[in-house]
Amino acid sequence: MHFSNIYKTGKALMASILLLLVVLMPALQITGAQSVGVCYGRNGNNLPAEGEVVDLYKSNGIGRMRIYEPNEATLQALRGSNIELTVTILNNELQALNDAAAATAWVQKNVQPYSADVKFKYIAVGNEVRPGAAEVGFLLPAIQNIHSAIVAANLQGQIKVSTAIDTTLVTNAYPPSDGVYTDPANQFIKPVIDFLVSNGAPLLVNVYPYFSYNDNPGSIDLAYALFTSQGVVVPDGTRYPSLFDALLDAQYAALEKAGAPNVEIVVSESGWPFEGGNQATPENAATFYQNLIKHVTSTTGTPKRPGKAIETYLFAMFDENLKAGNADEKHFGIFTPDKQPKYQLTFG
Known part of the structure; x- marks a missing residue:
């Protein structure tokens, strides 16, 4: 030539x-590997349309989303987006899903029609089920039935089935290495953990330094909760740079004592409100989110799990003005309803 x-x-x-x-x-x-996730709650009457929300994720490089119901408009908007998705099944649905046919129907309706071009990653069966709740007895059978339906749909290689818990199931968390599930919690969470071990699935945990700080402000330094302190050396000699790391390692310690040292934890929620509660200010919220993103996307890890990024979902995309509970519950949004950023955040 x-x-x-x-x-x-x-x-x-x-x-x-x-x-x-x-x-x-x-x-x-x-891409999920380069980005934190953001939870997308829809409990408000002033929020953008679902397609606009997905566009906002894409334009900000947010590679992961958690939703709290399998909303059809959201799933349609996610087609082809390459955003990794966690779908939550709320606690009031668990009893019905103890019927295997109902679980199969749930997967056939909410997952299979979208699975070719929506990147489902996790199904969180139940959110923050606690000892004494009516849903305790329904949790494991619902998880098992949803998993069986995922296997029947040949999606088990793509989608892991788990549940999302909060940090209150663990006690003796100081030092974090002493963390252990409470006796009432252990009765229902241990069989769930055994399921996770058998299926190579992570445990989803909602980790909120904000609430832990407010439960004990006399003993916890605000800077420690905001990632801005020099750290704390706990009684076993380990130095913890932040309350977030201490809370997370207490969960890992409890998993170890439950016979599951290899189960990974995904932080399925973490956030700081900008108003409505003690130390809920725009300045503190901005500091928390900025430092949390920097920490979990680095390879620092925690003292118990060093050298790796921590898969984490910020709570939440928007304020939810119809949400029940204390005033601060309505003010965790990192964007305003008109899609303007509240803070200067880089997500990946």
């Missing part, structure tokens, strides 16, 4: 490669 033809062919090939990179760039930017 003449040299000039080789040169032209090389230029054309390079141009094609560059064009392909331009086409793929949005997908390359929206």
